[in-house]
Amino acid sequence: MAKKSKSAVNTARAKPIKRRIRKQSPSSAKLEDVARAAGVSTATASRVLNTPDKVQPATRERVEAAIRALNWIPHGAAKALASLRTRTVGALIPTLGHQAIMAMVEAIQQDLSDAGYTLFLGKPELQPDRTLRQASKMLENGIECLILMGEEQPPGLIDFLESRNVFYVTAYTSGRYGGRNCIGFDNFVEMSRLTEYLLSLGHRDFAIVSRSYEGNDRIRQRIEAVKAVLANVGLAVRPQHEIIVEKYLIGAGREGMQRLLKSEGVRPTAVICANDYLAAGAVIEAKAAGLSVPRDISVTGFDDLEMSAQIEPPLTTVRVPAIAIGHAIARFIVGTLEKQPDARLPERFNAELMIRGSTAAAPAKA
Numbered sequence: 001m002a003k004k005s006k007s008a009v010n011t012a013r014a015k016p017i018k019r020r021i022r023k024q025s026p027s028s029a030k031l032e033d034v035a036r037a038a039g040v041s042t043a044t045a046s047r048v049l050n051t052p053d054k055v056q057p058a059t060r061e062r063v064e065a066a067i068r069a070l071n072w073i074p075h076g077a078a079k080a081l082a083s084l085r086t087r088t089v090g091a092l093i094p095t096l097g098h099q100a101i102m103a104m105v106e107a108i109q110q111d112l113s114d115a116g117y118t119l120f121l122g123k124p125e126l127q128p129d130r131t132l133r134q135a136s137k138m139l140e141n142g143i144e145c146l147i148l149m150g151e152e153q154p155p156g157l158i159d160f161l162e163s164r165n166v167f168y169v170t171a172y173t174s175g176r177y178g179g180r181n182c183i184g185f186d187n188f189v190e191m192s193r194l195t196e197y198l199l200s201l202g203h204r205d206f207a208i209v210s211r212s213y214e215g216n217d218r219i220r221q222r223i224e225a226v227k228a229v230l231a232n233v234g235l236a237v238r239p240q241h242e243i244i245v246e247k248y249l250i251g252a253g254r255e256g257m258q259r260l261l262k263s264e265g266v267r268p269t270a271v272i273c274a275n276d277y278l279a280a281g282a283v284i285e286a287k288a289a290g291l292s293v294p295r296d297i298s299v300t301g302f303d304d305l306e307m308s309a310q311i312e313p314p315l316t317t318v319r320v321p322a323i324a325i326g327h328a329i330a331r332f333i334v335g336t337l338e339k340q341p342d343a344r345l346p347e348r349f350n351a352e353l354m355i356r357g358s359t360a361a362a363p364a365k366a
Helices: 006-014 031-038 042-050 057-070 076-083 099-113 128-140 159-164 187-201 218-232 250-263 278-287 322-337
Strands: 088-092 116-122 145-149 167-172 206-211 242-245 270-273 298-300 317-319 353-354
Touching: 031 042, 031 057, 042 057, 076 353, 088 099, 088 128, 099 116, 099 322, 116 128, 128 159, 145 250, 167 322, 187 218, 187 270, 187 298, 187 317, 187 353, 206 218, 206 250, 206 278, 242 250, 250 278, 270 278, 278 298
Parallel strands: 088 116, 088 145, 145 167, 206 242, 206 270, 270 298
Antiparallel strands: 317 353
């Protein structure tokens, strides 16, 4: 094969070469590489990451395209050191298996993400020291705020946070027990309204199906409300009619109703359940035992889950504005952390009594 002439080689070298952004591993690329590939300064690339709203859309798109092409991942510790901000929020959530709580968490996460924050989730433990360790670990990772569910927290947790000047928000309650930064509704007021409605239907024999409310002020307030409203009219729940189950599940509601129907004394005409899962199970078990709901026995829940209007009969319950609460929590956190002048604690939310087919007038006594 004949060799190419020297001039031909030079001509080949003189051809313009189309510039390509070469893929790199996340560990090898740097912010300077991103800026160079996007044709902007390092400061501009940094602003795209930290304050994107202050960068022109076309410039932002070029930087984001370079980030994707270089497969670059910002180094969290470096960003935190540079800005003295981690833009992370922690949350200790007792369960994600509850539809209303999950809806609230999803709203919080979405709004925080839109504002450039990351949400870290943890779960409170029965052993207080384990919950404190979770909170401590979150602080070590630089969270700027901690979201708590309810005012009744493990011993020492609030003192731990306040002694370190940690910003925290209390969700799903109204501050009835004096908690700080409470965003939610008044569980006592809303359950009182439901109990008064049952009294207006002529019910005088009541039962309660709930899990133990130890460490759960939301459920504690609901049970306290039932007893307080009944006491105001000279009534009380008989001890054998206060049923405590192990879990907040439909199966536990069936078990609770089964135990209730086997209890001694007059059968209650109204069964107040601490949430809709228990109420759905109670309705299923009552019908399985040959009772008519609500002709023989009325059943109520709390939360108004998606299933509550679909079961037969549909549940009378309390509709909790969980999604609105989640959005309000996120707005308050972002506004406070960003030092926005209009950031303020939202007013207490109101729930809504949903009257459906699982309740009716108390049956006439035989």
